[in-house]
Amino acid sequence: MNGDAVILGAGQGGLTAAVTLRERGWVGAIHLVGEENRAPYQRPPLSKGYLSGVESEHDLLLRSLESLERDQIATHLGVAASALDTVRQRVVLSNGTELAYNALIFATGSAPRRLSLAGSELSGIHSVRTVQDSDTLRKDLERGGDTVFIGGGFLNLEIAAEASKHGRVTILEVAPQILGRVLSRESAEALADFHSGLGIEIRCGVEIAGITGDRGRVSAVELQDGTAIPASRVVVSIGAEPRDELAREAGIMTAGGIEVDMHLRSSDPRIFAIGDCARYPSPFAECEMRVESVQNATDQARYVAGLLTGGPESGYRAVPWFWSTQGERRLQIAGIAMPGDAARVVERGDGGKLVVERVRDGRVSAVETINAPGAHMRARRALAAFPDQAASSPPREHVQS
Ligand SMILES: Cc1cc2nc3c(=O)[nH]c(=O)nc-3n(C[C@H](O)[C@H](O)[C@H](O)COP(=O)(O)OP(=O)(O)OC[C@H]3O[C@@H](n4cnc5c(N)ncnc54)[C@H](O)[C@@H]3O)c2cc1C
Structure with a gap:
């Protein structure tokens, strides 16, 4: 063309x-x-x-x-x-x-998907997509106070690590675990432990009733069980x-x-x-x-x-990979795991190091690593053969660091 x-x-x-x-x-x-x-x-x-x-x-x-x-x-x-x-x-x-x-x-x-809860129109509710969003949130965080996060996904976990330097932080997640749709229980728990170590409270399986305000600005997030969590601001990331x-x-x-x-x-x-x-x-x-x-x-x-520009006609099939930096933890994912894929821990080490393989139909579909960049790079190379490879895991040396 x-x-x-x-x-x-x-x-x-x-x-x-x-x-x-x-x-x-x-x-x-x-x-x-x-x-x-x-x-x-x-x-x-x-x-x-x-x-x-x-x-x-x-x-x-x-x-x-x-x-x-x-x-x-x-x-x-x-x-x-x-x-x-x-x-x-x-x-x-x-x-x-x-x-x-x-x-x-x-x-x-x-x-960003918008909240449709009572109180969603109050000021002091943030979501981050643009430079301006990040600027506005930074200024607000610098005022100190309590930050409540709605949604326990990558973005909120990253921002929460930063917010914890400025005041009390609570993360509210509807699902039974943070990052449930995208990460194994093992990796998600390792990240949850890290955030707990920063003093962040993570509450999973909660139902949010609404956001209450004082003179037009958010003041608390209310749960269905009647609990009110004080909030100087709310950060929303729900997809x-x-x-x-x-x-x-x-x-x-x-x-x-x-x-x-x-x-x-x-x-x-x-x-x-x-x-x-x-x-x-x-x-x-x-x-x-x-x-x-x-x-x-x-x-x-x-x-x-x-x-x-006249390149090869074969279909798009680059190995998917992703990273998320949460304070001192660098999560990297190579491949794509489906929610039902099994998980096996390949390595745990100092400094939060973790390597988890996700397995589908007897093959490694994805490798999740925390603070293990070498294992991540080896996994990417090994996964380049997916899904055409024989029904077996990449050789172990591909995922050990
Ligand atoms: C805060 C944040 C942190 C992230 N961190 C990571 C990370 O750590 N690792 C990672 O892999 N990914 C991360 N991502 C995701 C990554 O940034 C996105 O996947 C990536 O930017 C997608 O690129 P894109 O070109 O599809 O869209 P974008 O980069 O979002 O660009 C789309 C542009 O199109 C414009 N646009 C939309 N409609 C129109 C229109 N009708 N006319 C003209 N312009 C239009 C939008 O305004 C926007 O500027 C992060 C995303 C966010 C928001």
Whole structure:
């Protein structure tokens, strides 16, 4: 395919797609459209080093606008794509600009799922997706007091480690364990122990009745059993929703994300979707899924850029991997475990080190490591053969560190 490329979303995936297209010799125009009015930046530090003040706004930058200009990538920042005409192959932006495309890539990401509880409209309720969200939360944390977290997922655990430096922290989780859908009980317990050591209280299996306030600002979170937990602020992370609304309105197939095939192509052959907004058939999960990780966004971006510039026709099958830094603990996951996959602890060591294999149909489907980067890298290499490998675990030396 050749001609002009339009990329919607100037985040991790969109930026990588634009730059890779140019690197691989795309000769036509490349338009990168982003509704946030800033140069493309990375999000992981927003709940880690940037929130704590160790990293600056400059450290977040993925590429400067000058370098994009040098690569002849036209940026349209601070404007949203507001309409898509798939017949005329045109995108309309919120400032009225119309962009014609031969290839269109959706890299519109996801947005935090909103609370629908009594009191959700009070001030002092945070969720972190953008630089501004992280700035607002940092300022609020610096005021001290009690922070209550709703949801025991990766983001909240990362932020909680930072919040514990400023005051009392409570994490509320509806499920019987934190990180229940994505992590083995063994790894989740190791992280829960670490957070308890920071003085954080984790309460699982709770039902939240609502948030109460005082003069418009949050003051407590109430549980169904009548307990009221004092809160100077509440941080909510209860999952994310794909930004697939524009695709849906344009008649492209969506189902909890923009549906794409193994080549990341949507129901319209000129339109692709990558990153958080894409629902794709993963050979690692044996089903269609959305994955929210930097690796997923960047590898899918490179894959589509490769496909558009005459790359290999085989389907997308990069090994999924993920990391989450929670205080002194660095969790890394290689592969994708399904909730029913068995877990076996391969190694426990000093400094919180833990290696857990997840096993499906007699094969290692994923490896979870805490403070064991060597084991993580070996697992990634071993998993590259998944799911075509013979029904056996990777040799033990692949997962020991
Ligand atoms: C706080 C935080 C911490 C994280 N930490 C980690 C981590 O430790 N490890 C990890 O692997 N992953 C982490 N992630 C996840 C990772 O950042 C995302 O998976 C990744 O950014 C996805 O890239 P993307 O390009 O799909 O979406 P994004 O990077 O979110 O970019 C999408 C962009 O599209 C824009 N957009 C949406 N609709 C439109 C429209 N109609 N017109 C124009 N622009 C539009 C959005 O505003 C956004 O700027 C974290 C995420 C967050 C929020």
